[in-house]
Amino acid sequence: VEQMDLKIGMAAAPGMQSIRVVNSSNLKAKAQVAESYIGKVGQGDAVKVIFPDLQDSVSTKVSFASKVVDPSSRSFNVEVRLPSNRRYRANMIAILKVVDYTNSNAITIPVNSIQRAENGEYVLIAQNGKAKRATIKTGRTIDGKTEILSGLKVGDKLITTGVENLNEGDAVKFN
Numbered sequence: 001v002e003q004m005d006l007k008i009g010m011a012a013a014p015g016m017q018s019i020r021v022v023n024s025s026n027l028k029a030k031a032q033v034a035e036s037y038i039g040k041v042g043q044g045d046a047v048k049v050i051f052p053d054l055q056d057s058v059s060t061k062v063s064f065a066s067k068v069v070d071p072s073s074r075s076f077n078v079e080v081r082l083p084s085n086r087r088y089r090a091n092m093i094a095i096l097k098v099v100d101y102t103n104s105n106a107i108t109i110p111v112n113s114i115q116r117a118e119n120g121e122y123v124l125i126a127q128n129g130k131a132k133r134a135t136i137k138t139g140r141t142i143d144g145k146t147e148i149l150s151g152l153k154v155g156d157k158l159i160t161t162g163v164e165n166l167n168e169g170d171a172v173k174f175n
Contacts, residue, residue, distance in 0.1 A: 032075040040100040050095040108145040126157040133168040
């Protein structure tokens with residue numbers, strides 16, 4: 001019992017809240033997801049729930065995804081069940097990060113190391129002590145990291161600092 005609003009002798013009316021019972025062993029997090037993700041987010045999808053006030057997170061799955069879009073917010077509801085944990089409380093703030101895309105073979109690089117030219121995007125790599133231009137094709141960018149679809153391979157020595165003032169063929173030291 002979390003709260004008791006009625007005292008002995010008080011009159012109770014229909015619909016009046018009198019006792020609040022909280023079952024913290026069966027909590028769930030709810031969120032609204034933008035309509036543009038309706039084909040990408042569904043029941044059973046992996047989700048990371050972050051509790052900023054607890055500096056805690058948990059990985060779980062979407063337990064419910066609404067089939068109806070709210071016409072005013074253009075979003076749909078999702079729910080995830082939370083594991084029993086005494087630290088979680090009803091009405092806490094939680095951030096849900098739904099995994100809507102995965103690529104286990106992806107090479108990702110800092111977005112600020114990518115340069116743009118008239119003929120496309122490129123990066124500079126260190127090769128034989130000199131800067132070499134590598135034309136790349138980029139994919140998604142998330143949290144300051146960009147997926148590289150082509151143009152780089154594992155083991156390439158990417159130059160990430162000072163690239164604005166560096167030209168192909170310039171001597172470089174790589175640490």
